[in-house]
Amino acid sequence: MTSVSPGDAPVPVFPPGDGRRLGQAEQHDTLAARNSRLTPGELLTVKVRRSEAPEGGAVCQEFQVPYQKWMRVLDALNWIAENAAPDLAFRWFCGSKMCGTCAVRINGREVLACWEAVEPNMVIEPLRNLPVIRDLVVDRTRYEDKVASLEPWIERREAYVQFPEPLTHKQMKDASKALDCISCMCCYSACPVIGLGNLTDFAGPGPLVQLGQTALDPRNSPEKVRRSLELTGIFNCVSCYKCEEVCPASIPIVSRIIEPLKAKAALLVPEMAKHSFALRDIVASRGRVDPGELVLRVQGLRALGNLRRILRLFARGKIDPIRTLLGIKTNAAGAAGRILGNKTGKP
């Protein structure tokens, strides 16, 4: 790392210390720790959420499953189906983290049944945010329709420059991450915004990753990408990284898929990125965010609709209308202006 470290070595991205890891040890959150907590033959308590249909009441049925060495959640489900509940409905095909059909929730957390070690006490539930067909089997239609509606393919009108086409790893770095997706829908189940139903038009992390496979490919035509992005509601992503936390393919969904797609949207459909441009302008001119100005610029007169709240915030000194209206700069304005430029970044 030549240009970076003229003197001492750069600080590693994570300096040692335990503020962040505090709790990891006591919660036994490693595969080895989980396996060492159980001995072969020991009984696991497995509660499976079972139901006939979305409207039919769900019940939790409890099973005692004898632990076998290296037992996975899928092995426990298969043991139950073979020994205790032959009518238990669950999906799986490859058993090796490829097909993406066996995703379920274990103790509130989305996992692939084929790739998760069992725990002594488990509640197994179907994925959220999708209708349940029976037991652990969900109806994938909502997800698949969304993916299809985004037209996740490449369209181009111009002739190829040459064949084979020149394409670098760097140009494909984000799209190639998206290509790791196995459509297991763990992220779709974990997404809090999708969890709010039709409140927003957010397409959800899974469909965006599927779109990213082609929309982040430099060969795709901007016109096609624009058409798709318009349907994504992508700026409703709250950036919580819940999707990344559960992704069995370890795709950095927020930073490598959603943010690059947002960047494309800002370029191709700038009206979608109104909030982002407003923030950039405010930081560029004032140095720091003035919350009053941000809300006014994003919401327009709608912001003044909730007068009671405005008065409430004003009474506690949380907003400063004088500062907002006079456009008073902070002592960081000079630096921000030099770095971001004083002109709007809008194309």
Place this chain on the structure above:
Amino acid sequence: MKFAYYPGCSARSTCAELNDATHLVASKLGLDLMQLDSATCTGARELRAIDPAGFYALNVRILALAESHGLPLMTICNTCTLNVLDAHAAFVSDPELAASVNARLAGENLHYSGRTKISHFLWVLHEDIGERRLRQQVVNPLAGLTVAAFYGCHITRPPGRYGFVDSRNNRALERLAEILGCLPIEYSGRTECCGFHTAAHDERVAIKLTGQHVLAAKAGGATAMVTPCPLCHTVLDSFQPEMEKDIDQKLDMPILHLPQLVGLALGLSPEQLKIDRHMVPAGVLDGYAATASTGLK
């Protein structure tokens, strides 16, 4: 122990009480904070998506300011913390980016070489002050105060990077609450999202999401909630009347900034910590505040 201190935007506007409380508590704990007054916004979530080059430059500039004083950087906002961590990580792994960012900073005679240690106040409490010293400083144990820890997102995720563990296993806030004498409660909202980052264009998401979390904290028996992030605080506290309207139920849940909870246990009064600047009254905490004899020295 000296830190370059980056308060961010919220703690200098909507949550000014957080900045004041941080300074008070830091001086009680013997932390010497050098506030970076010329530091800009880190770009929140917006800038990093639409202008990555500008995003890296703003954040690396903050790191360079700290480095120019030879000090580690202390943050008090989750999103700022993740932004500077992300910028640092990109900077040290991409020499091309590093060179271009440094070229942008050269006009100010600033240069970053990747040596700034980044730490959120929560981690400083555990890593630099430590449990033993902290216990010695607790003159007003908040005995029996039930608190719900609300971590938020950006100091617990993305997983696998920057030392973050599976967010379910974070205990730093609960452990701290115990050291201060509180009883941390278990509830479903601990490491969930407050929805702040889309609230400027659609606050319904924040209201719906956070309403569930506050309700869960209340059901779990919490007297107050504590958060290490002013953005979470803004939603949890300022939007609470809207949440109550949405779920048609009173919540009356006082929300404390992390340094305010620490400050109460260190004997500072709610007035000194400006807890009265919050939207939700926190009178219920008066019983836990230090009496005058231990409070104001």
